[in-house]
Amino acid sequence: MTELEKKIKAKIPGEDTGIEIKRSLCAVCSPGNHCGLDCYVKDGKLLKVEGTLEHPYNKGKICTKGASNRDYIYRKDRVRTPLKRVGARGEGKFEPISWDEAYQIIAEKLNAVKEQYSPHSVAFFSGFCKWYRPILHRFCYTFGSVNFGTDDSTCFKSTDICHHLTTGRGGNGPNLPNANTFLGWNYGGYYSNHLAVPGAQALKERGGKIIIIDTRYTPAAKNLADIFLQINPGTDGALALGMAKIIIDNGWADMDYIEKYTYGFEQYKELVQKYPLDKVCQITGLNPDDVFAATKLFATNGPAAINFSASALAHRTNGLQTNRAILCLSALTGNYDQPGGNIPSVASYLHKRGGFDTREMEFRESKRPHDQLRIGETRFPPWDEYCDEFQAMDLLRQIEEGTPYPVKAIVGFGFNAKMFPETDKLVKAFDKLDFFVDADMFMSYTTRFADIVLPSCSSLERGEMKAYEGGYLTFTKPAIPPLYESKSDVNMLCELARVMDLDDDLLKAGYEACCDWMIQDTGLTVADLKASDLPVKVPGAKPTVPGEYIKNGFKTRTGKFEFYSTAIASYDPKYGLNPLPDYVDPLADENDPETKANYPFHLIAGARIPNTLHSRLHEVPWLRSLRPDPLVEIHVDDAKRLGIGEGDKVALSSPHGTIHLKAKLTSKVKPGVLMMAHGYTEANANELVGRNHLDPYSGYPGFKSLRCAIRKEAE
Amino acid sequence: MMKYVFTFDPNRCSACSSCMIACTDQNDIDLAAGEKCYRKTYDTEIPLDDGKVYCAYLSTACMHCDDAPCIAACPVGCISKDPDTGFTIYDNTNCIGCKSCAMACPFGAPRYRKEDGKMVKCDGCYMRVKNGMKPACVRACSFGALDCVPEDQVTGAYSDKACNVLINQAGLRRKAH
Incomplete structure (x- = not known):
């Protein structure tokens, strides 16, 4: 082998090898991450991927899943062209059709449902990978339907709603650089959020303490924990209330903070008296000495930050109140919105906190219809108040029963039927639909049930806008051309808006015009962003400063951190919801x-x-x-x-x-x-x-x- | 001769296997054809004498031994030391598929590839290292468990983490029979 042949085999980038590194982002998982990716490309083919070292978010790191991007993108079951179902629903028989024909069919079918029933009988649903949500959301509203839904119906939003109910602001992050103790409640890190690990490692290395609470003995429990509590599944709420009792009984509560910033402490104090240590240990299966030691460490070795997860605890029938009971520990010890505690912040774009404002909310709200209840509305009051999406866990019922009005068509992007309990019943219920279109990269379990399947391209084959922590915005460029006849999801939607001649000039002007509209207050344009291969710093972006939020009062009904939720108290008693975060058996x-x-x-x-x-x-x-x-x-x-x-x-x-x-x-x-x-x-x-x-x-x-x-x- | 060594910290590993995926990506390992990745992770539960269990998370590949027995074992001289990195590299053009290297290796690093009947193994990504890059597996490790550094930078306690300390550790902790 010559030296050059060796370099080509080793995929060394350079003019001599013809291998170029193109910058993109990994969109295998949720937009909560989306790490910067170096794509090794030669002749339009992806040769390998690595994390981008210079990227401000992931600093070169990618996870097991992200490292697989090449195998993911070149999967054999990629949808190659638009497809029309020719067999029975679910049989998996399709024939290729042109994009024009696909758009015509979709326009005709959706308009037919709109005329025969109402625009609300068309449900728009986003699964992974979510990046196109603002465009789909606006498309749904412009079409005239209130029914925009996403996989937030089972992920992230419960924790977010819990925070809104309690603090008036959405999710928060543990401020590990300033913490002495990290209460890693259901913190897995290694397999779920690789970028959360280095911060915990650094805390441990500088002498900080880590408590891990989990149902399984994880790598985090082995590698990071000073105290590990292996808890009975779903009993975390009881533990949190028991810890609160220990904290109050031992005089470790931060009474100054409580008096100044919280509401309902007396009722909460009364509630936790129901959870003495022996009872808590009976419920949780934990050792009393361990619970006491963990509580003492958390309460007396502050500042202390708590981990909140998007799904782990929320995926229980007592999930929201469990997270509320845990969140209360943060205020009880004076750590909420304080350095080294948990710092609330506001998302800039697609759930990412950049420290600057975009008009993402206005982009969809300006088109929102108000003339019908969303699917599931009136069933889960906190969801109704804090989320502007339909609760998809009521979709199966509404398709089956047709009340309060029928659902007759679904426009899915990455629709995953396996996300739904009783999946078999849901796909059977698809038979009651007049029309189901689904866009996806792959022939999935769900696309088999669609009437029309549209081929989506991957993040490496498109350009997309994205915000990152630290005040960054980026607009990526395709690292490789779209495979086969696949397209970017947003281009499909904007093209369909033109075919259907929706009353929305901005949507019809295309994705980049929409992005320019949303970022008009940042002082940057899509053209500015595209001029750089790396994220660009937004002028005037402000870092989240601890203490900034609570200074001017919480955005709750009382203006305080609510141990006792006045929002929950305001809901009809028929729902039987408890304003205090009491524990209920998960089974x-x-x-x-x-x-x-x-x-x-x-x-x-x-x-x-x-x-x-x-x-x-x-x-x-x-x-x-x-x-x-x-x-x-x-x-x-x-x-x-x-x-x-x-x-x-x-x-x-x-x-x-x-x-x-x-x-x-x-x-x-x-x-x-x-x-x-x-x-x-x-x-x-x-x-x-x-x-x-x-x-x-x-x-x-x-x-x-x-x-x-x-x-x-x-x- | 310049020498680089792989280091491994078992207290940072989770057997997430991003190193294996990166190795597969880098070396175009055809898993579908039955080829095996040059690197292997272990998520192993080892019973201890006191009744407890030690959960070992490990990642191993060719150890790039100083006195590599595979080099001497090869009858056609395929395997050698790279002078710039000290890694045990190979050119399998003349490989006769006799598997002597695999038998000589105490770690099972050389692999026999059925497709063309030749030996393949981890070459430490020596071409990447020579071009100022980290080996693919190291680059993919988000937790700092794997690294690759010049030997003279491995000092003190850090040297305990080098090479096969993981095997010693697991061995020491194994339940006595």
Whole structure:
């Protein structure tokens, strides 16, 4: 081999090798991340990827999933052209059609539903990867439908609503650089949020203390924890209330902060008296000394920051109140919006906090219809008040029952039916629709049920706008041309707006015009952003300053941090919602003696593993190779008792269904607990989840706390 | 001869396997054809004498031994030391697929590739290192568990993390039979 041949084989970029590094971003996971990506490209082909070292957000780091971008993009089941269904719904038989024909069919079908029923009978739904949401949201409103929904119906929003109810402002971040103690409540990091790990490592290295509370013994518990509390699933609310009692009883509460900034302390203090340590330990399965030590560390070694997650605790029928009980600990110890505590901030664009304002909200609000209830509206009052989307956990019911009005068409972008409890019932209900169009990169489980499938391109094949922490905005350029006939999702929507001649000149002017409109107050234009391969600093962007928010009063009804939620108190008593964050058993709706006896295990469905993200990556060969089979993790003692060996075929069942997978024996979960990853078509955890096993505050399903049974199957 | 070494900190690893994916991406390893990645991670639960369990998260590949037994074992001289990096590299043009290298290696690093009947292994991404870049696996590690540094920069406590300390650690902790 010549030196040049060796360099080409090693993919060394340079003029001699013809390999160029093009900047893009990874959109495999949620826009909460989207790391900067170096794409090694030659002759329009992607050769490999790495994190962009100079990128202000991820500083060169990408995760297992992001490292797989090449295999993800070149998946064999990419949708190549627009497709029209020719077989029965779900059969998977399609024929290629032109873009023009696809747009004509979509326009005709949506207008027919609009005329025969109403525009609201068309539901617009965004799954992954969410980046096109502002455009889809506005398209939905301009079309005349109130029904814009997203996967926020089961992720992120519950925690966000909890914060709004309690503090008047959305999610907050733990301020680790100034913290002495990190209460890593359900903090996994390594498999779910790789960029959250270095901050925790740094805290530990400078002598800070870390408490990890989790249902499984995770790498974070092993590598980072000074105290690890392995808690019974779904009992976190009881622990938080018990910790509050210890803090108050020992005089560790920050009474100055409480008097100045909070509302309802006396009622809260009375509530926590119901949770003495012995009772808490009985519920949580924890050792009293450990709980006391963790509480003392958190309360007396401040400043202390708490981890809040988008899904882990929210995926329980008591999820929103659990997060509220934990959030109350932050105010109780005077850490909320204080250096080293939890600092609230406001999103600039697509949930990213950049420290500057865009007109993303106005972009859609200006077109919002108000003449109908959204799907699910009036069922979950906090959701109704704090979220301008339909609650998709009511979609199945409304399609089936047609009340208060029928849903007859769905416009999906990355629609994932496996996100829904009783998935089998939902796809059956699709038969009641007049029309279902779905845009996706891949022929997914869900696209099989669509009438029209549109081929989306990946983030590497398009340009997109994105905000980042630290005051940054970027607009990427395609690293490679779109594969086959695929298109950027937003281009589809703007082109469709033209074909349908919607009354919206901005949408019809295209994505870049829309972005320019949204960022008009930043002093930058899309052209400015495109002139740079890296994110650009927005002039005048302000960092979030601790203490800034609470200085002028909380944006709650009382202007205070509400231990006692006046918003919840204002809802109709018929909902039975509690203004105080009391604890309720996560299996309260499954505790009748018969169900208890038949389904003795506690299933946690959706615990993160490094190589999967929902249903999106199971078919990526490199990632699938790391765990080829769907596995349920079971404690070694339970397995021994039931005669289940490593890799044995087992059936998991609940009152709602049965799935088949293989056993993985472990000591990382407690006896009585089962754990599995979700999103598999051949072992879909949501076949086990009942459609009404929901958190009454948020509408979120209890994916991570449900009863089930396990039995060994014959080979 | 300049020498680079791989270092590994078992207390930063989670067996997330981004190193394996990056190695696969870098080396075009055809997993579908049955090829194996040159690097391998382990998520292993080791029972201890006191009844507890040690959860080991490890990432291993060719150790690039100073006195690499695979070099001497190869009858056709495919394997050598790269003078610029000290990595154990190979040119399998003349490989006869006898697997002597694999048998000589205590770590199972050389792999036999069925497709063309030749040996392949981790070459430390020596061409990347020579061009001022980190090996692909190191570049993909978000947690600082894996690194690759010139040998003279490995000092004191840090040297404990070099090479096969992970195996010693796991071995020491293994339940006595």
